[in-house]
Amino acid sequence: MDFGLSEEQRLLAQTLGRYLEVSISPARVREIAASDEGHDAVTWRGAAELGMAGILVPEEYGGIGLGMLDAVVAAEAFGYHCAPVPFLSASMASVALAHGGSEEQKRVWLPRIARGDAGLGVAVGGHVSRREGAGIRARRRRLHGKALFAIDSTAAAGFLVATDDARVALVSRDAPGLSIEPLHTIDATRRFSELQLESVPVDGWLEGHEGLVDLLIDAGRVVLAADMLGASQRAFDLAVAYAGERKQFDRVIGSFQAVKHLCAEMAAELEPARSLLWYAAHAFDAVPEEASLVAAHAKAHLSEVGRFVVRTATEVHGGIGFTEECDAQLFFKRVGVARSLLGTPEQVRERAGVIQGWVAA
Amino acid sequence: MDFDDTREEAAFRAEARSWLEANASPLEPGETNPGLGESDDPDTIRAAQAWQAKKADAGWACITWPEAYGGRGGSPIQSVIWGQEEGKFRVPPNVFGIGLGMAGPTLMAHGSDVQQQRWLPKMLRGEEIWCQLFSEPAAGSDLAGLRTRAERDGDDWVVNGQKIWTSGAHYCKWGILVARTDPNVPKHAGLSYFVVDMESTGVEARQIRQISGGANFNEVFFTDARIPDANRISEVGNGWAVAITTLMNERASIGSGGIGGGGGVKDLIALAREVRDERGPLLENAGIRERIADYYVRTKGLQFTSYRTLTALSRGQTPGPEGSIGKLVAAKMRQDMASLALELQGLAGGTLDPSLAVQDAAWQEAYLWAPGMRIAGGTDEILRNIIAERVLRLPPEPRVDKELAFRDVPTGSQG
Known part of the structure; x- marks a missing residue:
């Protein structure tokens, strides 16, 4: 048995971490968050040069062709730096194209993704939860309807759109009949849009894989869970550092048990969650019969742990934690939105319950 | 990342299994070995000593002890594999944990040659508890x-x-x-x-x-x-x-006890399937399912965390913060699970008679045992201090008693 990161994976985390440390400071995150696109093209291009944008893209299409555990290590680093880059959609699209794309679709899109060029936004929300008025119907190679919360939408050159009958369509950003309405969410480091589709022509279908929508969502859940782990870890690190320097009653507040126990509890929540996530990533590639279930578990659990940690980290900061100036808020917001993305914890656990046979579908 | 035995691990497992098959009977399906809680009577103690001696003769008594002390000189993973295999057979409870897991390693670290020769061999064989x-x-x-x-x-x-x-x-x-x-x-x-x-x-x-x-x-x-x-x-x-050497060994042996820790939550799921209200099995109640799902996921998280610790040890690395949190998280969760298990049974949850209470009243026992687990080996609060001070490096509380001569330390309690 061997359950841990490999030397290469640790090196990957270190290399990407060092790069992001320099490239995307908290000040730079704020600057990007205030921009219209909310997308750090420079950092994304640099990450692509390190191979990160194409981490799940097979080598023959210009990527480095690694596995989900490697992607999770990278996603944790992006979350740790609150990086406004489209790693989530790039991972989801890489998985979708590699498994379900035609040769031509792969040749067109995978190298673009790997280079860090404008890639594909992902609109699968209707398969996670059906909200009133949303839904995509396909008639004669044209799409009709509305997709809520298309992921990484502002800088995308096109979209992967899941239809109500669980097929995946490729749609160009400039397709006639497509209107893209950017949404303002709590977390400005990840951008979403509402897509209105009025007889939008389909560029092509991804037909090479049964159950592609589920696979796409599983991949997204694992990557997003890793992003939340990274964001939570950063909020936690900030809180521990602050507790070690802030003084009240002539003592650093981290010497008070009331405060140090909050810190210990965060550590005690984070570490088992990390182990669970590693297993989910391993299962995605190596244990297909368990992959959906553990992806759901990892997503739901990291949502809960993430919320606990970012709230507690904010609490440890006292009043300053409530200010824009304090970096902890960036991660508070990052987790705040990721928690519900690709399914709220309740929805995801419900899905897990169905897979486990605890409840009828 | 690999969950299969390596070639060496598989060989070790096969060797262990063949010795066990020759020397013990396998458990029947659904049968479990009695825990330490029922281990007091002299017959059980004698049976435990006889089994330990038999293991010692064949080199299975102390997998991780160095060979110089009569152990097998094996790895932590081999010790886990042995435990997994031995757990499939009908064997007496292990009453040797404090000796083999705590006193033994302390004597190895601090005892003289004469002291080691006097105590370790009989400790290993279970002759002296x-x-x-x-x-x-x-x-x-x-x-x-x-x-x-x-x-x-x-x-x-x-x-x-x-x-x-x-x-x-x-x-x-x-x-x-x-x-x-x-x-x-x-x-x-x-x-x-x-x-x-x-x-x-x-x-x-x-x-x-x-x-x-x-x-x-x-x-x-x-x-x-x-x-x-x-x-x-x-x-x-x-x-x-x-x-401190003894306590570090105690913590390590409690911390590594999480392997295969899925049993508790599996029993809880079985219980929630078995107990019904007028709308059907309680597992179909969304609120109950949510809570059980949370325990399921946390149990998995702890199980994989113990794999991480083992992997780090067998790679010759020092485990990180994950090594210190197992007992803190597990003790509270087990207590919460036992509490839910009793609630699922309604008023029957208060029934101790094993012929009436489901699953042989195991949950009632767990419920009554759980408060002790949050204290033993360090209270939750002491464990949080340890994590915060030794792992996160936060400063200790100011102490009035650290520099004073012990006789001058003010006290409100009688010793």
């Missing part, structure tokens, strides 16, 4: 505040005082004892570490009845009990450092 004499009525979390006195008299030490929470004192031959040998220096500096013969005059064990109904623990009273100086481990005044 060991207990731990650390906590006192006025020294629980504040262990270094202990008051049991040991005073030099010729070649002996004369011991007076009281210990508490001593598991198995009533059937053990030897105890590891920390006592105060000098009250005129600061508290941590005035302690020494001894091995005491539990059968000697002036040592009296009284069993403590727990809220679970069992009586695994004892109070142990010392009245002019004599310990030869030859039974002192390490220097006079160095008892705290030796005690």
Whole structure:
């Protein structure tokens, strides 16, 4: 048995971490968050040069062709730096194209993704939860309807759109009949849009894989869970550092048990969650019969742990934690939105319950 | 990342299994071995000793002990594999944990050659069982505040005082004892570490009845009990450092106990399928399902965390923060799970009779046992201090008693 990161994976985390440390400071995150696109093209291009944008893209299409555990290590680093880059959609699209794309679709899109060029936004929300008025119907190679919360939408050159009958369509950003309405969410480091589709022509279908929508969502859940782990870890690190320097009653507040126990509890929540996530990533590639279930578990659990940690980290900061100036808020917001993305914890656990046979579908 | 045995691990597993098949009977489906809670009667103790001796003869008694001490010199993973295989057979409970897991490694680190030769072989074979004499009525979390006195008299030490929470004192031959040998220096500096013969005059064990109904623990009273100086481990005044070695080993053995920890939550799922209300099995109730799902996921998280610890150990690395949190997280979760299990049974949850209560009243026992698990081996609060101070490097609380001579430390409690 061997359950841990490999030397290469640790090196990957270190290399990407060092790069992001320099490239995307908290000040730079704020600057990007205030921009219209909310997308750090420079950092994304640099990450692509390190191979990160194409981490799940097979080598023959210009990527480095690694596995989900490697992607999770990278996603944790992006979350740790609150990086406004489209790693989530790039991972989801890489998985979708590699498994379900035609040769031509792969040749067109995978190298673009790997280079860090404008890639594909992902609109699968209707398969996670059906909200009133949303839904995509396909008639004669044209799409009709509305997709809520298309992921990484502002800088995308096109979209992967899941239809109500669980097929995946490729749609160009400039397709006639497509209107893209950017949404303002709590977390400005990840951008979403509402897509209105009025007889939008389909560029092509991804037909090479049964159950592609589920696979796409599983991949997204694992990557997003890793992003939340990274964001939570950063909020936690900030809180521990602050507790070690802030003084009240002539003592650093981290010497008070009331405060140090909050810190210990965060550590005690984070570490088992990390182990669970590693297993989910391993299962995605190596244990297909368990992959959906553990992806759901990892997503739901990291949502809960993430919320606990970012709230507690904010609490440890006292009043300053409530200010824009304090970096902890960036991660508070990052987790705040990721928690519900690709399914709220309740929805995801419900899905897990169905897979486990605890409840009828 | 790989969950399969390596070639060496598979060979070890096959060797273990073939020895077990030749020397024990496999458990029937659904049958479990009795836990430590029912291990008090002399017949069970004798059976446990016979099994330990048999294992020792064949080299299976102590997988991780160095060969120089009669162990197998194996890896932590081999020890887990042995445990997995042995757990499939009908075997007596292991009453040797304090000796093999705590006293033994402490003697290896701090004992003289003569002391090691005297105690380790019989400890390994289970001929002599060991207990731990650390906590006192006025020294629980504040262990270094202990008051049991040991005073030099010729070649002996004369011991007076009281210990508490001593598991198995009533059937053990030897105890590891920390006592105060000098009250005129600061508290941590005035302690020494001894091995005491539990059968000697002036040592009296009284069993403590727990809220679970069992009586695994004892109070142990010392009245002019004599310990030869030859039974002192390490220097006079160095008892705290030796005690820390013991406690680190205790924590490591509790921390590695999470392997295969899925059993508890599986039983809870089975219970929620079995118990029905007018709308059907309780597992179909969304609120209940949410809570069980949370325990399921947390159990998995702890299980994979113990794999991480094992992997780090077998790669020759030091485990990170994940090594310190297992007991803190598991003890509270187990308590919450037992509580939910009782609620699922409605008023029948209060029924202790195994013929009436589901799953042989195992959940009722777990419910009554759980409060102890949050205290044993360090309370939740002490464990949080340890994580915060040793792992996260936050400063300790200011202490008024650290530099003072022990006799001058103000106290409101009687020792």
